[in-house]
Amino acid sequence: MKEYVLSRYASLHPPQEVDLGVTSFTITLERAEVIDFTFPFYVEPSAILTPAGGTSKKILAFLSPFSFEVWLGVLVSFLVLGPLMLALSRSPSGAFLYPYNTPNASRRVSLLGYYWMLCASLFQQGVTYPMSSSSRVVFGAWIVGVIALTCAYTGVLISFLTVPRAEHVVDGLHSLPTQSDFQWTFRRNSAHHSLFLGKDSDGIYEQIGAPFVDYEDGLVDENAEGIQKVLDQTHVFIKERSFLDFAVEEDFKRTGECHLRIAREEFFPAGFGWIHQKGDDVGKLFNRE
The missing domain is CATH 1.10.287 (Helix Hairpins)
Structure with a gap:
């Protein structure tokens, strides 16, 4: 499909100009104002990565x-x-x-x-x-x-x-502002950045973004940085659920112990699509095919 679309439009555009961005772009309102998305090919919720927690006293x-x-x-x-x-x-x-x-x-x-x-x-x-x-x-x-x-x-x-039971301080997004054991973080310039710090953020999303309104140094630029903060047991990391599943599995394979846990409650089911120039025919062709 990709070769078909690119070959059909290769002669219509000069070199160095991209017609279709092929990767997992999260579809958000702020991004859609400046660029067009194809139909979402995958929908995934977000979740919170936390330390595994100790057993109850x-x-x-x-x-x-x-x-x-x-x-x-x-x-x-x-x-x-x-x-x-x-x-x-x-x-x-x-x-x-x-x-x-x-x-x-x-x-x-x-x-x-x-x-x-x-x-x-x-x-x-x-x-x-x-x-x-x-x-x-x-x-x-x-x-x-x-x-x-x-x-x-x-x-x-x-x-x-x-049976030993683990103590879970964070079970979902609404429990973050009510606890004091962990700070939270997410990737800068990501879909979660727009969700929590966007101009239309309100409710619990606004509460999560409030600590970073005037001071964004608490955000991370790479996923590995967010995971490390969780391993240091100082933060929880907000990210798409599939990536967090992968991070938990990789850490267990590497260490042989369970250091990470994904909070039970999920939120913000977001669609993923490819990007193309606003108003062109590439997206229409892709969606039709």
Whole structure:
């Protein structure tokens, strides 16, 4: 195809003039304003190359089975149920709903006593306190929740202690501005340069480009420079996914160890095409063929 196009137009243009640029040019709006692209022959997302990360700390393994939201829910439930059980045990309506209560005995249980009861049951210890029937129902619901929580916690904790897990600080583009462990970089005068520092950049793209608006020395000119910054564990490198896959494989073949990792979330699926002079017929011929 290339020989056909070039031979057909070779006689129409003087030497040293190029009709078709044949390589993987990323199609961007800023480039399309000054040059034309053929139809994209390949579409690829971008990703983030990060250090492989270390394994989680064993000393903190007891917190790993549940997320922060689950632990917060347990704490809030614990703090709320103590006063609730105390209020139910001393409520005048309890005698009407549960005529066989012993309110005098129930009143001898303080708020601290109910908290102790909840805490002891959480650690599967038996504690006997006089309670009204209404507070006993609430405490029974707490016990059922504790049993389910304990079974889930024990199983997940064993897996965390048995299989080492890597700590991933960066999982995608949106996690970059919220972390402080790594800086980020990308190639100067690339499609990502236009994406993050272009005149139409906004949202998360604008946030990623903000550190380089007045100071572009943090950008790299070569891919090897970006990969080395990741190996030094000071930066993450933003690049097309296929190139990052190749970089991870090459590093593993060279060292026999896994030093690099690609963040889970991808973004900016970009098209790749060949370039030709704006308004000429070479692109039309190529696209038709």
